[in-house]
Amino acid sequence: MTEKEKFFGRFPSPRLLFLRSVCYNIRTMKKFLTDLHTHSRFSFDGETELDKMCAAAYQKGAAFYGVSEHLDYDLIERGAYEMINADEYFHAARHLQEDYAGAMNLLIGVEFGFSDEPSIAEKYCGFYEKYRPDYVINSVHTLKGEDYYNQTPYFKKSGDRGEKSKAQAYREYFESVRASLDAPYPYDIVGHIGYCTRYAPYEDRAATLAEFQSEIDGILKRIIELEKILELNSSNKGGVSPFLPSREILERYFALGGRKVSFGSDAHYVSRVMDKWEEAIALLKEIGFTYLTVPCRGEHIEVEI
Ligand SMILES: [Zn+2]
Ligand SMILES: [Zn+2]
Numbered sequence: 001m002t003e004k005e006k007f008f009g010r011f012p013s014p015r016l017l018f019l020r021s022v023c024y025n026i027r028t029m030k031k032f033l034t035d036l037h038t039h040s041r042f043s044f045d046g047e048t049e050l051d052k053m054c055a056a057a058y059q060k061g062a063a064f065y066g067v068s069e070h071l072d073y074d075l076i077e078r079g080a081y082e083m084i085n086a087d088e089y090f091h092a093a094r095h096l097q098e099d100y101a102g103a104m105n106l107l108i109g110v111e112f113g114f115s116d117e118p119s120i121a122e123k124y125c126g127f128y129e130k131y132r133p134d135y136v137i138n139s140v141h142t143l144k145g146e147d148y149y150n151q152t153p154y155f156k157k158s159g160d161r162g163e164k165s166k167a168q169a170y171r172e173y174f175e176s177v178r179a180s181l182d183a184p185y186p187y188d189i190v191g192h193i194g195y196c197t198r199y200a201p202y203e204d205r206a207a208t209l210a211e212f213q214s215e216i217d218g219i220l221k222r223i224i225e226l227e228k229i230l231e232l233n234s235s236n237k238g239g240v241s242p243f244l245p246s247r248e249i250l251e252r253y254f255a256l257g258g259r260k261v262s263f264g265s266d267a268h269y270v271s272r273v274m275d276k277w278e279e280a281i282a283l284l285k286e287i288g289f290t291y292l293t294v295p296c297r298g299e300h301i302e303v304e305i
Contacts, residue, residue: 002087032303034292035274036066036107036189037137037264042089044081047269050089054096054106056270063272064294064303065226067093068137068264071127072113073120074145074256090131093278107296111137111191114180115145125186135295137190137231137264138183140176148173148199166202174207174215181222188295189262190223192233192244205283206240209248220253229293229300230258232284234276235266251287260293260300281305 035057040050048056050067057065069084079225093108100106103247104218110133112124128136143153156162163169173196181190197205209216223230230253241247250261260282265275284292284305294301 005046011130011175032063033061033277034064034066034294034303035062035265035267035277036064036109036135036262036294037068037111037191037231038267040067040110041070041090042084043268044084045070045268050092051106052097052270053273054100054104056273058100059106060274062104062274064107064301066107066109066194066264066294067134068109068111068135070111071124072115072141072196073123073144074117074142075113075147077120078145081145086127086131090133090255107134107294109133109135109137111139112183112185113141114138114176114183114186115142116176116179117145121184124183128185134181134297136185136187137189138180138187139193140173140180140195143172143176148196149198151201153196154199154201163201166200166204169200170196170207170212171215174212177304178215178219181219181226181228185297187228189229189231189264190219191231191264192235192266193219193230193249194241194244194246195241197241198237198244200241206246206260208246209252216249216252217256220249221254223253224256224258227260227300229260229262229295231262231264232280233264233266233278235272242276243283247283249288250283254287254289257290259291261289262294263292271291 032076039046039047040053069089071084075081097106097108146152154163156164194207197207236242263280265272267273291302291304294303
């Protein structure tokens with residue numbers, strides 16, 4: 001039995017997990033590695049089988065590993081991709097959770113793609129009730145059902161398909177993020193703020209505080225008020241900053257009193273699991289954060305960094 005295994009029993013309650021994580025830190029002076037945003041082949045764009053993703057996380061020393069398969073009802077309704085086989089996913093994932101008990105805390109989550117359509121929000125509520133994921137990431141991937149990945153939200157619908165100005169396109173994105181915070185379904189983590197910068201067609205793709213202070217402040221204050229967790233996402237896909245959100249936005253969140261942050265690699269294949277962990281933690285510490293927050297079944301576990 002390894003040292004870590006002594007501290008985790010069968011999958012325990014979040015409170016017990018927290019106590020054990022503190023004991024582990026004190027006894028070993030080691031920090032816990034966490035990665036709460038990952039996808040396997042249960043997601044339409046995942047490349048690796050779930051068990052292989054979990055094995056990679058375990059090998060890399062993760063103490064908390066969260067799987068957050070995609071569910072974007074607006075895109076599914078438009079036929080952009082097929083509905084996840086949720087029965088199979090939760091069945092397989094809960095078995096793996098049992099298998100890893102005592103060695104790694106495997107958390108079974110989901111990433112909901114926000115839509116302002118009330119009928120879609122209802123579907124998320126129904127999904128949550130049925131499957132009871134350990135945690136939920138709430139992310140904005142679309143604008144009016146159009147995926148940022150396809151760049152459609154940056155273009156005017158009518159006429160010559162000219163680009164919207166950056167100010168207009170980003171403002172619409174931030175409005176959507178702000179609306180997503182008041183979604184009627186339970187969620188824990190606010191996913192990759194600044195996603196609009198990843199695929200934008202502009203020469204200068206940055207979304208700075210100087211340009212969008214009131215929109216960004218509105219979002220950050222609401223996250224703090226609702227006691228949600230702001231995600232630090234290490235997948236930038238050639239974006240303007242190595243992380244989403246940018247350092248500037250993280251600093252602003254901290255200055256406004258925000259302390260709840262999570263780390264997510266957004267890995268879709270094995271080699272990206274825990275990617276840029278060291279860099280991310282160094283950045284968070286420089287800003288002043290002292291712990292990561294791991295949500296599990298409605299409770300928040302603080303993991304020292
Ligand atoms: Zn996402
Ligand atoms: Zn994702």
